Amino acid sequence: MTSTPGAASSSKICFNSDCKDLKSEIPRKGWRLRTGEFAELCDRCAFAFEEGRFCDTFHLNASGWRTCESCGKRVHCGCIVSVHAFTLLDAGGIECVACARKNVVMGSSSSWSPSLIFHSSLSERFKEYSAKGWTQLAGSGPVPWRQAPSLFNSPVTQPELHSRVPYEVDLSTGIDRLNVCDRLSTPSLEKKKVEDFSERLMNGTWKPGTRDIHEKGNAGINCEEQHNPCLTKFQSSLKEEPNPQFGLAVSYTSPDEANGQNGVSGTHLRPNPQPPLAKQFHSNLQNGTDSSGETQIRNGRPRPDGRGKNNLFPRYWPRFTDQDLQQITGDSNSVITPLFEKMLSASDAGRIGRLVLPKKCAEAHFPPISQPEGLPLKVQDSKGKEWIFQFRFWPNNNSRMYVLEGVTPCIQNMQVQAGDVVTFSRLEPGGKLVMGFRKASTASASDQDNEAKNSNGLSMHGDAEMADPTSWSKVDKSGYIAKEALGAKVAVSRKRKNSMLGSKSKRLRIDNEDLIELKLTWEEAQGLLRPPANHVASVVVIEGFEFEEYEDAPILGKPTIFATDNMGEKIQWAQCEDCFKWRRLPSNVLLPSKWTCSSNSWDPERSSCSAIQELTAEQLENLLPQCNPAASKKMKAAKQETENVDALEGLDTLANLAILGEGESLPTSSQATTKHPRHRPGCSCIVCIQPPSGKGPKHKQTCTCNVCETVKRRFRTLMMRREKKQSQKEAETTSKKQQTSLPDKVPDDDPPPCTNAENSSPKPIKIASEGSEDDPNRVKSSILPFKGQIDLNIQPEREEELSPGSDSGSMMRLLQDATDKHLRQQSTLTSGGNSNSEVSQTQPGGGPEGEKISNSVNLGASHQDIDRDHPVFSIKTSAPTSATG
DNA sequence: CATATGCATGGGC
DNA sequence: GGCCCATGCATAT
Numbered sequence: 081m082t083s084t085p086g087a088a089s090s091s092k093i094c095f096n097s098d099c100k101d102l103k104s105e106i107p108r109k110g111w112r113l114r115t116g117e118f119a120e121l122c123d124r125c126a127f128a129f130e131e132g133r134f135c136d137t138f139h140l141n142a143s144g145w146r147t148c149e150s151c152g153k154r155v156h157c158g159c160i161v162s163v164h165a166f167t168l169l170d171a172g173g174i175e176c177v178a179c180a181r182k183n184v185v186m187g188s189s190s191s192w193s194p195s196l197i198f199h200s201s202l203s204e205r206f207k208e209y210s211a212k213g214w215t216q217l218a219g220s221g222p223v224p225w226r227q228a229p230s231l232f233n234s235p236v237t238q239p240e241l242h243s244r245v246p247y248e249v250d251l252s253t254g255i256d257r258l259n260v261c262d263r264l265s266t267p268s269l270e271k272k273k274v275e276d277f278s279e280r281l282m283n284g285t286w287k288p289g290t291r292d293i294h295e296k297g298n299a300g301i302n303c304e305e306q307h308n309p310c311l312t313k314f315q316s317s318l319k320e321e322p323n324p325q326f327g328l329a330v331s332y333t334s335p336d337e338a339n340g341q342n343g344v345s346g347t348h349l350r351p352n353p354q355p356p357l358a359k360q361f362h363s364n365l366q367n368g369t370d371s372s373g374e375t376q377i378r379n380g381r382p383r384p385d386g387r388g389k390n391n392l393f394p395r396y397w398p399r400f401t402d403q404d405l406q407q408i409t410g411d412s413n414s415v416i417t418p419l420f421e422k423m424l425s426a427s428d429a430g431r432i433g434r435l436v437l438p439k440k441c442a443e444a445h446f447p448p449i450s451q452p453e454g455l456p457l458k459v460q461d462s463k464g465k466e467w468i469f470q471f472r473f474w475p476n477n478n479s480r481m482y483v484l485e486g487v488t489p490c491i492q493n494m495q496v497q498a499g500d501v502v503t504f505s506r507l508e509p510g511g512k513l514v515m516g517f518r519k520a521s522t523a524s525a526s527d528q529d530n531e532a533k534n535s536n537g538l539s540m541h542g543d544a545e546m547a548d549p550t551s552w553s554k555v556d557k558s559g560y561i562a563k564e565a566l567g568a569k570v571a572v573s574r575k576r577k578n579s580m581l582g583s584k585s586k587r588l589r590i591d592n593e594d595l596i597e598l599k600l601t602w603e604e605a606q607g608l609l610r611p612p613a614n615h616v617a618s619v620v621v622i623e624g625f626e627f628e629e630y631e632d633a634p635i636l637g638k639p640t641i642f643a644t645d646n647m648g649e650k651i652q653w654a655q656c657e658d659c660f661k662w663r664r665l666p667s668n669v670l671l672p673s674k675w676t677c678s679s680n681s682w683d684p685e686r687s688s689c690s691a692i693q694e695l696t697a698e699q700l701e702n703l704l705p706q707c708n709p710a711a712s713k714k715m716k717a718a719k720q721e722t723e724n725v726d727a728l729e730g731l732d733t734l735a736n737l738a739i740l741g742e743g744e745s746l747p748t749s750s751q752a753t754t755k756h757p758r759h760r761p762g763c764s765c766i767v768c769i770q771p772p773s774g775k776g777p778k779h780k781q782t783c784t785c786n787v788c789e790t791v792k793r794r795f796r797t798l799m800m801r802r803e804k805k806q807s808q809k810e811a812e813t814t815s816k817k818q819q820t821s822l823p824d825k826v827p828d829d830d831p832p833p834c835t836n837a838e839n840s841s842p843k844p845i846k847i848a849s850e851g852s853e854d855d856p857n858r859v860k861s862s863i864l865p866f867k868g869q870i871d872l873n874i875q876p877e878r879e880e881e882l883s884p885g886s887d888s889g890s891m892m893r894l895l896q897d898a899t900d901k902h903l904r905q906q907s908t909l910t911s912g913g914n915s916n917s918e919v920s921q922t923q924p925g926g927g928p929e930g931e932k933i934s935n936s937v938n939l940g941a942s943h944q945d946i947d948r949d950h951p952v953f954s955i956k957t958s959a960p961t962s963a964t965g
Numbered sequence: 966c967a968t969a970t971g972c973a974t975g976g977g978c
Numbered sequence: 979g980g981c982c983c984a985t986g987c988a989t990a991t
Contacts, residue, residue, distance in 0.1 A: 427984055432969080436983060452971085474971060481972090481983065 094122035098138040101125070109690060110134075111161045118690035135162045150179035416514065419445040421503040423520075424491070429498040433488035435469075442482035445504060446471050446513075457484070459515045460507070461494060467515070490515065642667060656680075659689035 094101045095110060101122035108126030110119035121129060128134045135142075135156030144157045148166070155176050156162040166174040420441040422428070428435045437446070449455055454472025461467060467490040473480040496502060499520040507514045641653040641662075650667035656677040663680050665671070671679075680687040686694070 425984055434970095436985095439982065476972075476983080477981080479981070479983095485970095 094125050095119035096121055096125040096134075096138060099125050109688070112690070118688070120690075129161065132165065135159065135165075146174045148176040148179055149173040150175050153179075415508045417506045417508060419504045419506055421501050421518070423501045424496060424498050426498040428487075428502075429491055429496065429500070431488060433486055433491075435484040435487040435491070435502070437471075437482040437484055439480065439482055441504070442471070442473070445506070446482070449473060457513065459490070459504075459513045461490060462514070462516045465493070467493075495519075653695065656689060661686075661689065661691070661693035662695045664694055 092102055093099075094103050096119070099122055101124060103120050103122050108121045108123060108129075110121040110126060110129045112118050125134065125138075128137045139156050139159055139161070142156065142159070144159065144162075145154050146157045146166070147154055153176050155166045155174060157166055157174055165177050168174055420438065422435075422438060422441070425436065446457065447455065449471060452473055452475060454470055456468050457471040459467050459469055467487075469487055469490070470485040471482070472485060473482045475481075491497075491502075494502070494515075494517045496517045496519065501518040501520065503516040503518060505514045505516065506512065643651055643653060645651050645664070652665050652667045652669065653662045654665050654669075654671050654675055655662050656675065658676045661677065663677060663683060663686050665680070665682050669682065677687055677689045677691065685691060
């Protein structure tokens with residue numbers, strides 16, 4: 081916040097309206113403002129603030145003072161300055177932060193802060209309260225929304241749990257127990273309370289001076305995590321009320337139905353669709369719902385089954401993007417309230433037409449049903465088209481399994497498939513249930529079409545959006561409003577290589593490396609891979625292509641947006657984890673997955689979250705869409721487009737190679753399906769990996785999306801590396817280059833398949849055996865050589881194995897071809913061209929000789945396969961662990 | 966036999 | 979040990 085200009089810093093006067101002093105020369109940070117900046121104070125005020133005496137000093141006569149229930153300390157609860165100083169208690173009253181900490185019982189408590197209470201826009205919440213019933217299917221008409229009941233009905237009154245209710249809004253009023261999540265038992269009641277609350281805000285408790293208002297505003301919108309430029313936009317898009325001071329996270333729950341179902345924590349918080357909001361939502365859920373939800377006082381009825389947790393798992397937290405919302409709401413004045421979302425499983429997306437609904441979500445957001453047959457539910461999609469599903473449940477053990485039947489048409493219409501996410505929201509007014517979707521990866525319209533129809537690959541992406549700058553930028557997290565429609569642009573091929581895996585192995589365990597490689601999505605890999613710290617990827621230009629080499633295993637880094645500034649200088653934009661502001665950084669900078677402004681050593685003036693963001697929302701919007709194309713920047717090589725193109729097709733294969741570990745490395749917040757064992761981003765489970773149909777649209781060869789670019793880049797790198805090693809090896813093996821024509825295979829080249837050859841010996845795969853499976857093998861062979869060299873490599877072999885017949889095969893082939901070409905050229909250059917070239921043939925079915933030499937060098941070697949007489953068996957088969965090193 | 970339906974199973978948390 | 983839920987699978991159509 082230093083000298084950065086900004087609302088907060090524009091003035092030279094202390095931000096504290098009650099203080100007329102000049103700011104400290106060295107700006108002193110105060111509380112965080114709505115903009116994300118921090119109030120800049122004079123020394124005195126800053127000191128007071130730091131000492132926690134600010135309110136004592138300046139707000140002494142203001143309303144909002146309350147007493148800590150634990151220590152009796154007086155705490156000002158009516159301003160943004162003090163927003164973090166206390167915690168609202170479930171049972172009413174407040175607790176100072178110090179006491180709250182001591183009493184924190186819930187593990188998740190740490191994730192939220194009292195401020196969260198104020199996060200969401202009030203208007204939103206208000207609307208929430210006024211939610212009506214759902215529109216049910218024909219004839220049924222609006223149905224009274226059921227209360228979210230039972231979850232909170234738990235008779236148990238765990239006092240301890242009550243200790244902290246994030247959502248509780250009780251500004252010393254009678255609203256004490258207004259738990260944001262589920263306090264109101266009836267809409268009307270809720271509304272009333274809300275109004276009451278708002279009224280109070282306007283009146284008594286909160287009536288502050290202008291400054292206060294300002295602060296409040298901050299509190300309402302900004303507190304910790306909302307600093308999104310988009311917020312404003314978002315709000316407007318949602319038609320939020322003009323003065324959303326506080327965001328009451330009150331959820332609306334309807335009276336529980338008689339069927340005894342337990343409502344889940346209900347809708348609880350309705351996060352704003354924005355990233356920040358989403359985050360907030362999460363917090364709320366965790367805290368409010370999860371933690372205290374059960375304990376909340378509800379209307380009573382204990383859950384029959386005694387289950388207490390109603391928390392909607394993170395994986396179901398809505399993470400709508402503005403885009404999503406806008407898409408859904410259109411231009412109407414409607415307000416969309418995200419309810420939950422679910423990543424489609426193979427089953428969901430299959431032909432069966434049954435979409436399993438998370439129990440809690442179903443109970444919380446859908447009309448209560450007491451009979452297994454359930455009832456028809458009318459749902460509108462983002463295009464306004466209405467669908468009628470049968471919302472029902474199956475008795476399952478002592479519980480229920482909720483499903484939406486008849487979703488196939490809709491699923492197909494939306495062109496979503498396993499791995500993609502369907503979202504459910506409520507549109508107000510009207511309470512209409514709206515179903516949206518988010519492709520695991522964005523894809524071009526055409527691709528989408530293909531996907532839908534072919535059901536090609538499952539979306540490997542899972543939550544790829546996180547990783548893919550493109551999609552990623554659209555994610556709530558980014559807080560950036562993407563304009564593209566969902567599903568828009570990039571065509572990321574989602575080939576699921578192992579389509580076969582799915583059906584047979586239930587829950588595939590990804591024990592072997594092969595599978596592991598599939599854990600990351602392209603986007604993820606592309607967006608996150610970075611050279612290891614301290615290791616700038618060396619770039620070698622070969623044949624017009626730049627190859628980045630990582631001496632060490634690449635690491636996962638923070639996705640950034642590469643761009644070129646006005647000066648033509650290459651730069652990259654990174655978003656702060658804390659304030660979500662985008663910061664401009666040198667293009668060559670590698671950021672840790674979690675990066676914040678404070679780490680912005682490249683721009684001291686913006687090394688603080690308080691510093692204004694250089695990019696305007698508009699610019700950002702413009703920038704983001706370019707992500708994909710932008711990715712092309714990385715692609716420096718322009719030459720041989722054609723050939724590359726061929727290679728590109730196989731790039732996806734490489735993409736898989738370039739997969740590190742699981743989503744864990746991904747930005748935590750980005751995990752769409754948090755911890756879901758099966759649907760984690762990058763998850764290689766059947767759902768995530770296997771498309772129902774096993775087919776998937778491919779990216780065009782000319783695609784320049786980030787994913788493709790990355791893949792290409794990696795491919796180049798691999799090639800490069802390989803070349804390098806090869807040349808070294810050659811040099812070593814024979815000083816006589818001439819032999820290159822038949823580069824002796826390096827004796828060692830046949831490292832036991834199982835063992836990874838060392839990098840030192842780039843063992844190209846000599847033979848790719850061909851056999852029937854050649855394609856795969858070939859590919860493998862070609863790829864294998866790289867393996868040891870780059871961690872990214874995974875064993876392509878596996879892929880093949882997994883989905884022999886899948887597209888991967890062709891991709892592999894293409895890749896192989898590309899590789900071969902490349903090698904050929906190389907060999908030609910070095911050895912003057914030889915028979916090697918022929919090797920390049922990637923013919924899958926290649927004849928018996930099918931040996932493929934991935935490396936020009938090995939050509940000879942291949943023949944000599946050590947153990948294998950038959951190319952067919954070559955390495956691959958035997959060695960799961962990539963043989964080569 | 967193909968598909969739809971409903972419940973059972975079992976892995977993961 | 980219980981719950982959730984993806985999928986399996988027997989049965990019905």
